[in-house]
Amino acid sequence: MQTIEVNKNEAGQRLDKMLGKYLNLAPKGFLYKMMRKKNITLNGQKCDGSEKLEEGDQIRLFLADETVEKFSQIKVQQVAKKSLDIIYEDEHVLLVNKPAGMLSQKAKDTDESLVEYVIDYLLSSGQLTKEDLRSFRPSVCNRLDRNTSGLVAAGKSLAGLQLLSAVLQDRSLHKYYLCVVRGKVKGQNQIQGTLVKDERTNRVTVQLCTEGKDAKGDAIFTEYEPLDYQGGYTLLRVKLITGKTHQIRAHLAAIGHPIAGDYKYGDPGTNAEVKRKYGIGSQMLHSFQMKFPGMPEPLGALSQKCFMAPVPEGFQRMFAQTDWPAIRVKGKSG
Numbered sequence: 299m300q301t302i303e304v305n306k307n308e309a310g311q312r313l314d315k316m317l318g319k320y321l322n323l324a325p326k327g328f329l330y331k332m333m334r335k336k337n338i339t340l341n342g343q344k345c346d347g348s349e350k351l352e353e354g355d356q357i358r359l360f361l362a363d364e365t366v367e368k369f370s371q372i373k374v375q376q377v378a379k380k381s382l383d384i385i386y387e388d389e390h391v392l393l394v395n396k397p398a399g400m401l402s403q404k405a406k407d408t409d410e411s412l413v414e415y416v417i418d419y420l421l422s423s424g425q426l427t428k429e430d431l432r433s434f435r436p437s438v439c440n441r442l443d444r445n446t447s448g449l450v451a452a453g454k455s456l457a458g459l460q461l462l463s464a465v466l467q468d469r470s471l472h473k474y475y476l477c478v479v480r481g482k483v484k485g486q487n488q489i490q491g492t493l494v495k496d497e498r499t500n501r502v503t504v505q506l507c508t509e510g511k512d513a514k515g516d517a518i519f520t521e522y523e524p525l526d527y528q529g530g531y532t533l534l535r536v537k538l539i540t541g542k543t544h545q546i547r548a549h550l551a552a553i554g555h556p557i558a559g560d561y562k563y564g565d566p567g568t569n570a571e572v573k574r575k576y577g578i579g580s581q582m583l584h585s586f587q588m589k590f591p592g593m594p595e596p597l598g599a600l601s602q603k604c605f606m607a608p609v610p611e612g613f614q615r616m617f618a619q620t621d622w623p624a625i626r627v628k629g630k631s632g
Contacts, residue, residue: 558582587607
């Protein structure tokens, strides 16, 4: 017989969901059968799996150790050690400055992504055990394209994951980006359009609102503000009103200002020029800033806080005359 005491990262979910994680190789029918036969009990009572768990609840498995071992598999992917650029950390949340070239989440099983690096960091620092991974896995709450750098929020606890996901979903957490585009952009503006994604090619097409009111696709809204102009390129501060796949890259390209170094939506001549002149090999798009709304406990320490990720060297090479400290101050007040 084994006893599982429900912890804070397991509370709040249905019993059958919890059992499906703990005995992750067991058929669902087996789990329900064991509950019917009282081989699995909750707080000493018969259960059916629909019960909502609370911290401190006791789940008893009247199963042979060999059976539990047969149906349990703790997945811990061995990854290359990475030194994470951590902008903020507390018991529940981790904000990481992701470098260009790193996946936010796996696209296939053999990939290494920021999720795996975060788990490895938490295991190595003693904040997480392999046993914890039976029923809870930390993860990222927002994703950036592989070649987009900047702030990614990760939940270290169930509360962290749930509350971060909620403010990202309702858009009360405001995200700002810096990007470098071809040409001179004049004045602050909001652009609107529709976006359609081709799942086969992982490419989107954008139609601007002025091209027709009957355009099909997801509505997209992007705000931008020019911060500097040097050598034929504009440094923009961009706010996502909506957050669709490749939105910033495709939307700016659609208005004739492709992002420098963007090999999917950008301009080949522009990309060749910035690579030759500035050594730029990836798209000049950086998740620069997160502004949090009022947050409930246990994330109250994040309420009304603003976090910024230092810009990659490529930005500073292209805009060597820019007053970068002033932009950081603008970001704090903006």
